[in-house]
Amino acid sequence: TINLVAPADLSVLIQGETGTGKELVARAIHDSSRRARGPLIDVNCASLPESLAEAELFGHEKGAFTGADRPRKGHFEQAHGGTVFLDEVGELSPQLQPKLLRVLELREVRRIGGAYSVAVDFRLIMATHRNLEDMVRTGKFREDLYHRMNVCSIRTPALRDRTDDILLLAHHFAGQYARETDRAVRCFSADVLNLFLGYPWPGNVRELQNVVRQTVLTSKDMVDVADLPFEFLRKTVAANVKLGVYHHTMKDVSRRLCVYAITAARGSRRQAARLLGIPRSTFHRIAKSAGLEDPPDSRQASFDAY
Numbered sequence: 001t002i003n004l005v006a007p008a009d010l011s012v013l014i015q016g017e018t019g020t021g022k023e024l025v026a027r028a029i030h031d032s033s034r035r036a037r038g039p040l041i042d043v044n045c046a047s048l049p050e051s052l053a054e055a056e057l058f059g060h061e062k063g064a065f066t067g068a069d070r071p072r073k074g075h076f077e078q079a080h081g082g083t084v085f086l087d088e089v090g091e092l093s094p095q096l097q098p099k100l101l102r103v104l105e106l107r108e109v110r111r112i113g114g115a116y117s118v119a120v121d122f123r124l125i126m127a128t129h130r131n132l133e134d135m136v137r138t139g140k141f142r143e144d145l146y147h148r149m150n151v152c153s154i155r156t157p158a159l160r161d162r163t164d165d166i167l168l169l170a171h172h173f174a175g176q177y178a179r180e181t182d183r184a185v186r187c188f189s190a191d192v193l194n195l196f197l198g199y200p201w202p203g204n205v206r207e208l209q210n211v212v213r214q215t216v217l218t219s220k221d222m223v224d225v226a227d228l229p230f231e232f233l234r235k236t237v238a239a240n241v242k243l244g245v246y247h248h249t250m251k252d253v254s255r256r257l258c259v260y261a262i263t264a265a266r267g268s269r270r271q272a273a274r275l276l277g278i279p280r281s282t283f284h285r286i287a288k289s290a291g292l293e294d295p296p297d298s299r300q301a302s303f304d305a306y
Contacts (some may be wrong), residue, residue, distance in 0.1 A: 006032035011104070013089075013149050016156030019204035022127035023087060025156060025260055030083040035123055038082025041075045043080040049081055053096055053300070055112055056101075064113025076109050079122040090130035090141065102293040124149075158202040159208060166196050169205060174223070175210040185216050189224045199236050233257060234276050238297045258287045 005031045006013055023042070030040045046058055055064075059074030075084055086092075092100065103109055104124065108117040126149055135141035159166060170188065177232045178185040188196075201207055211232050219227035237257055255275065261283075265271035273283035 001154055002028050002032060005029055007034070008122055008152070011124045011149055011151045012126070012154060013132075013152070014154045014156060015132070016127075016129065017038040017204055018129045019206035020156040020158060021205040022156050023085070024205075025085075025154060026085045026125045026127060030085070030123075031182075033083070033123065035082050035243040039079055040083045040085060042085045042087065043075050044087045046091040046203045050093060053093065054099070055119065057096070059162075060098065060108045060113075061111050064111070067304050068113070071111070074109060074111065076103060076120045076122060077118060080120055081122070081239050083125055086124065086126045087293060088128055089126040089130035090135060092133055094140075094142075097142045097145050101142065101148060104145075104148050107183070134258065161203045163197060166201070166208065167193060169208055170196055170212055173209050174216055177213050177216040181216060183216055183219075184221050184222050185223060187220055187223070189222055190254035191225050191244070192228065195225065195233075195236055199232075234278075237276075258283070 002025065012026075014025050014031060014141040016022055026054070027040065030036060033212045043057070045053075055068075055074065056074070057074050057076060059072050060068050061078055062068060062071050103120070106117070108119050108199060110117045130149075131145050132141055136146050148195045159169075169192075174185055174188070177183070196208075203210075213224050213231060215227050215228045223231075234257060258272070261272035263270065265275055268286070270280055276283065278286075
């Protein structure tokens, strides 16, 4: 899809859940387009201060408001000859929506306090995790702006819906962070790969990226289960129990987590469940499935790997 969209100098709307890599798609489109030599101006609409949003996007002249001691180009002018990426465009305020529509229609901007408009040449790529059609129906987003934006649409699927990509991305991120940190990480163990494939990844690509980054920092040549972040293992156990998936790797991980939690809680299963952030009944199911019918002797229990 990127290879088809990139050469055409059209506006692109990227939609998908948070963390599905929308910004990576936007950068890939820019890098593969005829504007690749031009600037890529990345703007997160959700983080634009309401009082400064218009000045940030459209620029201002000297004396336009208090503190404007010199003229300043806005993001659209800065992107001349390149691309503007408006991330989280669904968060754009109702006041700014008609002004963005005007820029898209006329390809010109007028700075705050300016007496004339300035022609701009840019490609617009937008992304959102919101359902803009629903926002149009409820009056929260302009219909004319939505249709103007939605010339070419790309949907980034959730990571749980493209399991074939999980291992490819894991190895890609591992190689990237190994090079950045000068680590000798070579591969993942089979148990780790099983855990990755069995986890629903609610945080999508961003969550996988963070898990791999933490793992690379604590492992040597091969990443094993003991190298994975504790919080990831805790969520993995809870997710697999909820889904009814319970292979031998999960039983081993579950047992380790239960032993660790019971030891830390001085034998109290109520406190152990609280430590793991799961209901007590869920903890009992995990412990039973992991073969811990009776509380282990806290004096003998150990969880050195964690």
